[in-house]
Amino acid sequence: MAKMKVNGTDQTFEAEGDTPLLWALRDLAGLTGTKYGCGTGLCGACTVHVNGEAVRSCITPLSDVEGKEVTTIEGLSGDGNHPVQQSWRELNVPQCGFCQAGQIMQAADLLKKNPKPSEAEILDAMSGNVCRCGCYQRIIAAVRHASTGA
Amino acid sequence: MLHYMEQAKRSAPSDDGNELTFANVSRRNLLQAGTAGFAVAAFANPAEAFIKYPVGGTAMPNGLKYDPKIFVSIDPDGTVNIIAHRSEMGTGSRTSLPMVLADEMGADWARVKIIQAEGDEPKYGNQDTDGSRSMRHHIQSMRQMGASVRHMLASAAAKKWGVEPSAVKVGVHEVTSGSNKAGFGDLAADAMSLEVPKFEDLSFRSEKDFRYIGKGNVPMVDLHDITTGKAIYGADVMLPGMKVAVIARPPAVGEEPAKVDDSAAKAVPGVISVESLPITVMPAKFSPLGGIAVIAEHTAAAIKGRDALKIEWKKGPHSNYNSAAFTAEMRKTAAEPGKVLRKEGDMAGAMKDASKTFAREYSQAHMAHAMMEPPVAVADVKADSAEIWAPVQSPFGARQDIAKALNIPIEKVKVNVTLLGGGFGRKSKCDYAIEAALLSQKTKQPVKVQWTREDDIKHSFYHTTSVERIEVGLDDAGKVNAMRFNSVAPSILTTFAPDSGHQFFIENGMGHVDMPFQVPNLSIENGKAMAHTRIGWFRAVSNIPRAWAVQSFASELAHELGKDEKDMLLELIGSDRKLEPAAQGFPKDFWDYGETYAEYPIDTARLKNVLNLAAEKAGWGKTLPKGEGLGLAVHRSFVTYVASAVRVKIVDGKIRVPEVHQAIDCGYAANPERIRSQMEGAAVMGMTLALYSGVTFENGAAQQGNFDTYEMVRSDNFPETVHTHIVENPFSVHASGVGEPGVPPIPPAIANAVFNATGKRLRDLPFGDEI
Ligand code: FES
Ligand code: FES
Numbered sequence: 001m002a003k004m005k006v007n008g009t010d011q012t013f014e015a016e017g018d019t020p021l022l023w024a025l026r027d028l029a030g031l032t033g034t035k036y037g038c039g040t041g042l043c044g045a046c047t048v049h050v051n052g053e054a055v056r057s058c059i060t061p062l063s064d065v066e067g068k069e070v071t072t073i074e075g076l077s078g079d080g081n082h083p084v085q086q087s088w089r090e091l092n093v094p095q096c097g098f099c100q101a102g103q104i105m106q107a108a109d110l111l112k113k114n115p116k117p118s119e120a121e122i123l124d125a126m127s128g129n130v131c132r133c134g135c136y137q138r139i140i141a142a143v144r145h146a147s148t149g150a
Numbered sequence: 151m152l153h154y155m156e157q158a159k160r161s162a163p164s165d166d167g168n169e170l171t172f173a174n175v176s177r178r179n180l181l182q183a184g185t186a187g188f189a190v191a192a193f194a195n196p197a198e199a200f201i202k203y204p205v206g207g208t209a210m211p212n213g214l215k216y217d218p219k220i221f222v223s224i225d226p227d228g229t230v231n232i233i234a235h236r237s238e239m240g241t242g243s244r245t246s247l248p249m250v251l252a253d254e255m256g257a258d259w260a261r262v263k264i265i266q267a268e269g270d271e272p273k274y275g276n277q278d279t280d281g282s283r284s285m286r287h288h289i290q291s292m293r294q295m296g297a298s299v300r301h302m303l304a305s306a307a308a309k310k311w312g313v314e315p316s317a318v319k320v321g322v323h324e325v326t327s328g329s330n331k332a333g334f335g336d337l338a339a340d341a342m343s344l345e346v347p348k349f350e351d352l353s354f355r356s357e358k359d360f361r362y363i364g365k366g367n368v369p370m371v372d373l374h375d376i377t378t379g380k381a382i383y384g385a386d387v388m389l390p391g392m393k394v395a396v397i398a399r400p401p402a403v404g405e406e407p408a409k410v411d412d413s414a415a416k417a418v419p420g421v422i423s424v425e426s427l428p429i430t431v432m433p434a435k436f437s438p439l440g441g442i443a444v445i446a447e448h449t450a451a452a453i454k455g456r457d458a459l460k461i462e463w464k465k466g467p468h469s470n471y472n473s474a475a476f477t478a479e480m481r482k483t484a485a486e487p488g489k490v491l492r493k494e495g496d497m498a499g500a501m502k503d504a505s506k507t508f509a510r511e512y513s514q515a516h517m518a519h520a521m522m523e524p525p526v527a528v529a530d531v532k533a534d535s536a537e538i539w540a541p542v543q544s545p546f547g548a549r550q551d552i553a554k555a556l557n558i559p560i561e562k563v564k565v566n567v568t569l570l571g572g573g574f575g576r577k578s579k580c581d582y583a584i585e586a587a588l589l590s591q592k593t594k595q596p597v598k599v600q601w602t603r604e605d606d607i608k609h610s611f612y613h614t615t616s617v618e619r620i621e622v623g624l625d626d627a628g629k630v631n632a633m634r635f636n637s638v639a640p641s642i643l644t645t646f647a648p649d650s651g652h653q654f655f656i657e658n659g660m661g662h663v664d665m666p667f668q669v670p671n672l673s674i675e676n677g678k679a680m681a682h683t684r685i686g687w688f689r690a691v692s693n694i695p696r697a698w699a700v701q702s703f704a705s706e707l708a709h710e711l712g713k714d715e716k717d718m719l720l721e722l723i724g725s726d727r728k729l730e731p732a733a734q735g736f737p738k739d740f741w742d743y744g745e746t747y748a749e750y751p752i753d754t755a756r757l758k759n760v761l762n763l764a765a766e767k768a769g770w771g772k773t774l775p776k777g778e779g780l781g782l783a784v785h786r787s788f789v790t791y792v793a794s795a796v797r798v799k800i801v802d803g804k805i806r807v808p809e810v811h812q813a814i815d816c817g818y819a820a821n822p823e824r825i826r827s828q829m830e831g832a833a834v835m836g837m838t839l840a841l842y843s844g845v846t847f848e849n850g851a852a853q854q855g856n857f858d859t860y861e862m863v864r865s866d867n868f869p870e871t872v873h874t875h876i877v878e879n880p881f882s883v884h885a886s887g888v889g890e891p892g893v894p895p896i897p898p899a900i901a902n903a904v905f906n907a908t909g910k911r912l913r914d915l916p917f918g919d920e921i
Contacts, residue, residue, distance in 0.1 A: 011375050015450070016419055023450035027394070032386035033379020035571070037522050038603040039453070040384060047521060073379030080378035085226045088377045092369055092823060095831055096240030097376035098522040098571025121557035127866035130857060132522045134826070134834025136868045 002062035009073025017063035021055075022046045024062055025072060030074070033073035033101045037130065044129030047102040047109075048072045054109035056128075073101035076108060084108045087146035095133035103129050107143045116147055161547060169208040177454050200293060201355035203884055206744035207287030210278065212271035212866035214287065218295040218302070221251065228335030230257045235267040235274035236284045237543050238372070239573030240831070241520075241889045243284035245371045250820060253362040254296025254355055255511035256303075257334065258323040264371045269545025279507055279543045280578050280687070281743065282788035282887025285820050289885050297352040299341070306340035307332055307548035321736045322361070338490040351607035357881055365457075366823030372569065381735060383571045384526040385600060389890070392528065393595040394423060395589050396452040396461050399441040399609045402850025403683055404431035404466035407442060414458040415444050420451025424459075425592055427585065428894050431467060432644050432684055436551055438581045438611055439684075443589055449600050473846040476868060477617065479514055480638045480679055481636070484511060484619035488636045489652060490677030492663040494735040495671035500632035504623025510706055511620075512699040514915040515844030517613040518852075519688055519859060524606040525573020525582035528598045529590040536591070540583040541570035548580035552587045574835075575687040579645075605857040611686025612638040612845055614678075618699035623671075628711055630722065632671040637662050640681035640696065651678035653692070659697030659741035661785060661894070666752055670722025672735070683847060689835065693787040694893040698915060701783035701898035706911065715902065716765050716782055743789050750789040756815050757786055759820060760793040762814035763875055770793030774907075777801075781903025783895035788887025791815040791877075794833070794895040795867075798903035805904060805919050810869045812892055815877035822876055829874040829892045836896020838863040844916045867919065 003014045006029060013024045020039075024049070025031045034145070037045030045120045046058040060120040076082045084107045094100045110117060110125040117125065122143050131139065144150060183854050207214045220235045232251055237243035244264060252262050276287070300320050306316040307325040310332070318327045325332050362368050399404070399482070414426040422445050428441035444455035458831040482731075501507065527540035529552075536558055542548045545565045553560040570577055586599040601609075616639035623632035641653045653662075653676050663674050688694075708718035728751040731740050742750055761784040768780055777800045784793035795811040811830040820826055842861040846853050854860040863869075901912040906920055 014248075015448075019450045021839045026385070026447035027388075027450070028894075030388060032382070035523070036449075036600075037381075037524075038857050040603070040856055040858070043522070043603075043862075043904060045533060063501075076527065080374065085377045087374050089369065092373065092827065094240075094370065094373065095242075095827055096238075096522065096572045097372060097381055098569075100376050101379045105375060110831070113450055123865045127864045130522065130862045130864060132520055132835070132862065134831035134838075134863075134868075136834060136863075136873055137830050137870065138827070138864050 002066050004065050004067060005069045007071060013062055015062060020058050021048070021060040021062055021065055021070070022057035025057060031072050031074055035098055035101060037099065044106055045099050045102040046112065047105040047129070049105060049109060052112070054106050073105060076105065082108060083146045087142040091134050091142045091145060093137050093138040093142050095135055099129060099131045103131065103139055107146065110143065111147055130148045157464045170232035172831055173904070178201065183653050186210070187813040198299070199356045201365045201882060202290060202349065204314035204746050205290065205884070206286055207283065209744065210276035210287070212276050213878060215275035216291050216294050218298045219342060221295050221744045223297050224338035224342065226335045226338065228261055229263055230261055230334065231263045233267050233274065234264050235277050236566050237277070237279040237545065237573070238569055239279065239543065239570035241284065241579065241828060242821060243279065243369055244554070246285060246821040246824055247288050247367060249362045249368050250289055251296040253360055254293045255694045255700040256320045256322055259362060261323060261369055266567055268567065271310040273677055276543065277546050279573070280575060280792070282889045282891065285885050286789070286887055289820055293354065294349055294352065297354050297815050298346050299354060301347045302341040302344045303334060303337050305344055306337045307473055310337070310340065317318040338846040341489065344643045353739060355682065355731055363487060363820055363857065364822070366821055380428060382568050383522070384528070384539065384568045385598070387528045387539040387598070388567060389528060389530055389596040391660060393447065394449045394452045394600055395445045395600065396456040397427065397441045397585060397605070399439045399444045399460055399605065400429060400466065401462055402466055402469045402472045403439065403472065404429060404468055405463040405850070406463050406466065408698065409790045410442055411460040412442070414460065415455040416449055418455040418458055420447040422446055423593065425589060427588060432681060433646050434649060435646055436579045436581045436584065437555070437589070438585045438681050445589065445593060445597065452600065453602060458709040465604070468682040469850040471847045473515065473615070475484055477615065480617040481511060483677035483679065484617045484636050484638045486677060488638070490673055490675050491658055491737050492672065492674035492735045497632050497634055497671045497673035500671035501621070501634070504632060506624045507627050508624070508707060508710055509619065509621040510703050512695070512702055512913050513617045514615060514695045514698060515846060516608040516615045516683070517688055517839060517843040518607045518845050519576035520606060521572025521574050521576055522527045523901040524603055525576070525601040526599065527583035527586040529583070529586035530596040531556060531587055531590040534558060534586055537564045537566070537585055538587060539566045539568055540580070541568050541577055542580050542583060543570065543573045543578040544580065550581050551580055552584055555584045556587055556591055560831065571887065572657060574689040574693070576610065579686055585635050593835040604708050607845065607854050607856065607860050608852040611645065611684045612690070613694070614642065616695040618695050620699055622707065629898065630667070630669050633669045634673045634675065635662070635665060636675040637675050637696065638677040638679050639692070640685050642685050642687055644681035644685055649680050651680050652676055653740045655737065655739040657692040660692035660787060661700065663740060664691065664729070664752055665700060666729060666754055666757060667722040667785065671794055673811045678718055682850065690890040690893040693785060694897070697783060697785040697894035698898050701785065701895060702901055702913065705902040705905065715763065716770055717766070719761060719782065719784065722756055723754050723758055726758070729754050743887070750886065751787060756791045757784060760784060760791045760813040760877065762813050764793035764795040767813065767873060767875055768797065768811045770795065777907055779903040779905065779907030781901065781906060782900040783899040783902065785894045787891045787894055789890040790886040790890045792895055794899040795904045796899040798907050800821045800907050800921055803920050804867065805841065805921055806898070807869045807900065808871065810872045811875065812872060813875040813877070814892065815879070815881045816880045816888050816891070818879050820885055821877050822834065823890050825876055829887050830872040832868040832892025832894055833872045834863050836893045837869055840897035840900045840915060840918050841919045872899035894920065
């Protein structure tokens with residue numbers, strides 16, 4: 001059993017402590033915006049925020065999140081209008097869209113810590129997130145756009 | 151694939167029933183019909199705005215449907231509901247096809263709602279979303295249905311107001327006549343009960359009046375949901391009482407479990423039961439591989455349980471498959487004469503008389519699609535009915551296969567299509583949905599089958615592995631006078647039929663027999679290679695190895711002869727002409743992507759045009775700093791012409807790709823914004839497959855498993871700027887494929903650029919990121 005706050009609401013998961021946060025969120029809390037892509041921390045599709053830090057939920061056991069605050073794509077902003085989400089829409093970033101929740105959560109984390117990242121910092125911060133459809137050019141542009149408006 | 155085969159049979163030149171339908175709609179007939187018919191102010195008659203042309207879609211199973219009453223409904227509040235009958239996997243077809251209909255109809259896109267069709271081809275027409283066919287096959291039917299609804303709305307208004315139809319104007323989401331005015335919603339009930347007008351009686355919007363078609367101003371319908379986590383993909387379907395299954399499949403195709411110890415698996419908290427699925431071996435179409443399934447309360451427990459299974463596998467018919475040995479064998483075969491598929495002149499004689507010969511060989515490893523969403527499906531099977539939710543590219547094909555596997559009549563099987571988290575051809579094969587259906591039937595509860603990433607890479611329907619050998623003979627003037635092009639690769643057909651060792655007409659039509667070089671003495675050959683794993687189509691299919699070989703070879707030959715690479719390519723392509731399959735020794739079963747050749751001929755002028763365009767935009771011929779190089783490649787696939795000009799930069803011994811120019815001629819460009827996104831994505835996928843994508847086999851088992859061993863291009867090294875140049879065409883230049891044709895020219899363009907940067911020639915895919 002693990003207790004935590006998910007998107008601002010108290011949540012108790014009746015599951016083993018080694019259960020990855022990803023599956024607890026998806027299968028037990030029904031928050032399916034967070035995606036499975038590799039299960040081993042290699043693709044970023046499962047990125048959520050734990051106490052404000054981007055983590056790969058597929059390799060984060062519930063026991064590590066006990067008493068903490070989890071934010072998923074569903075809770076990133078009340079109205080879906082976080083600047084990163086807006087920027088993603090303005091630049092028509094997605095193709096299939098499957099990786100994009102993870103990309104957005106990663107980008108939001110970067111911009112919170114570093115509101116005006118350099119190009120190299122953007123590329124580096126986003127390099128853990130795979131997009132098989134190949135939207136990188138727009139992803140990077142959208143992070144830049146959310147940061148500077150350019 | 152069976153669809154392809156059926157289609158090819160039905161579109162053979164001798165059977166032109168479909169063409170006749172269109173041929174009868176002559177310009178004269180149309181003009182007469184236009185005047186006699188129902189004229190709506192401000193719209194041109196069909197002869198001016200839209201001349202219908204034959205398209206391969208009519209020969210696909212269940213063809214094309216033109217009934218707007220099936221595709222469109224209008225709510226009293228004016229909401230226009232449009233059916234998306236193709237699967238959305240990232241190309242944008244779920245947006246672009248309804249957009250065509252809406253524009254022609256006069257609907258305001260902001261008031262359009264998209265409804266995803268379930269798998270039902272008798273109702274919606276062909277739904278097989280592959281082969282870069284969505285826009286190519288359906289743009290005409292979408293326009294026709296849009297125009298039909300517009301006419302019906304105008305007709306209903308004319309009746310209601312007692313005015314002449316010609317006095318009625320259809321604007322954006324409203325109909326007017328003098329002071330009379332009505333919204334689409336007000337007229338919907340009357341309009342939709344009218345008879346659907348014939349094509350001949352329709353008027354069409356002229357191109358200059360399009361609001362959305364050709365503009366690229368309509369965002370993807372799922373954009374908001376995707377960015378807020380609300381979009382529903384396969385794994386996001388949750389049913390009450392649903393359990394999750396993860397399956398241990400045989401390491402090599404056809405291996406049977408000899409001993410299963412499931413005690414540790416059953417001890418995992420949350421695990422409910424362990425079930426076995428029958429083992430299959432090719433040809434088994436899309437039947438699952440079989441294996442041992444662990445069913446659990448949730449996904450984490452199912453994965454943990456599956457991983458705790460201890461299984462000893464008995465050797466099977468393909469347990470000796472080893473990639474290194476197999477590639478060596480293919481090389482040997484490629485050097486020998488193969489089965490001749492196309493013959494022009496006397497290759498052997500001309501080769502003997504050549505003053506110089508030049509030969510090169512290019513190989514490619516197997517690839518897995520690795521779409522971001524691994525295979526997944528949910529099934530709820532009852533005693534005499536079944537409902538499935540799955541990300542499938544061919545929902546009706548899946549429905550047929552599932553009905554057969556369950557032994558339930560197809561009318562009792564419903565297949566709901568979710569969004570696809572990427573498809574790339576993998577999700578045309580519905581084995582994972584059959585697995586879910588079988589397990590649900592067996593355990594009498596709703597079941598989700600979830601594939602892990604390792605399952606996906608280790609148990610794919612792999613892109614084939616190949617060796618392509620090209621030999622040329624030059625005359626005294628240094629002109630290519632003879633050419634032998636031998637392609638050796640296990641065939642996709644082995645998924646469907648006993649293995650003959652030879653590729654079949656669809657693979658042959660993908661850059662092999664249709665090779666466009668103007669060489670008087672030509673022999674296009676296919677050497678034998680047997681399949682030892684499941685082979686399936688992967689985005690762009692056989693065009694990848696063919697473009698890889700032909701476009702690398704042209705560059706090598708240029709360097710050998712001291713010529714400019716672009717000049718060499720232009721010289722090899724030769725004069726502006728349309729290839730003549732019959733006169734040029736093409737095989738009788740030549741497959742032009744299922745299209746009528748006369749409508750989509752191989753046009754060398756268009757091929758050269760995109761090459762020149764990409765080269766010019768990239769600044770071909772300019773001097774680059776040391777360690778940088780430009781590379782070119784051009785290829786026609788899916789009846790579309792694409793050239794890539796790639797700039798490579800070697801940094802600390804690593805291949806980087808700062809810039810790509812993609813020039814595409816895909817006929818009429820219906821949604822330039824999504825065409826650009828496809829070209830950008832193709833550059834990334836092309837770079838990934840050039841550098842990294844190799845699945846190799848040892849003792850029948852795939853050696854790669856996750857993104858550590860099967861790497862992807864990421865934002866730390868990717869095609870940083872992709873410029874897409876779309877050749878502008880009027881509607882009369884038939885829209886052609888977009889999803890796939892951007893991929894094939896990328897790997898050879900990168901390799902050619904690497905050569906120009908370093909002097910090192912790469913001939914084997916994947917070639918790694920270090921040089
Ligand atoms: S699913 Fe967690 S990093 Fe890939
Ligand atoms: S949009 Fe498809 S994986 Fe990123």
